[in-house]
Amino acid sequence: xxxxxxxxxxxxxxxxxxxxxxxxxxxxxxxxxxxxxxxxxxxxxxxxxxxxxxxxxxxxxxxxxxxxxxxxxxxxxxxxxxxxx
Numbered sequence: 001x002x003x004x005x006x007x008x009x010x011x012x013x014x015x016x017x018x019x020x021x022x023x024x025x026x027x028x029x030x031x032x033x034x035x036x037x038x039x040x041x042x043x044x045x046x047x048x049x050x051x052x053x054x055x056x057x058x059x060x061x062x063x064x065x066x067x068x069x070x071x072x073x074x075x076x077x078x079x080x081x082x083x084x085x
Contacts, residue, residue: 010081017073021066028054028062 032040033055040051050058078084 006081010077010083013077013080014074017070017077021070025063025066028059033059 032051037051037055040054041049043050045053075084
């Protein structure tokens with residue numbers, strides 16, 4: 001069992017990680033795919049405009065990568081607070 005101060009620190013780290021990953025998710029989904037698409041379309045990527053590629057394929061790759069990053073970092077945070085198995 002963890003004490004109140006350590007529990008607060010655990011949730012602070014957890015929420016910081018979630019907010020950082022949600023920020024990346026928001027930028028990729030809204031920024032690269034919609035808001036900045038004209039700017040990104042000036043860059044060719046695999047013979048396609050980069051903005052189009054990000055909206056169609058790149059965002060999916062980033063989302064899956066964010067899942068793995070979250071799991072990896074949470075394992076480290078759990079271990080740091082002695083909550084791992």
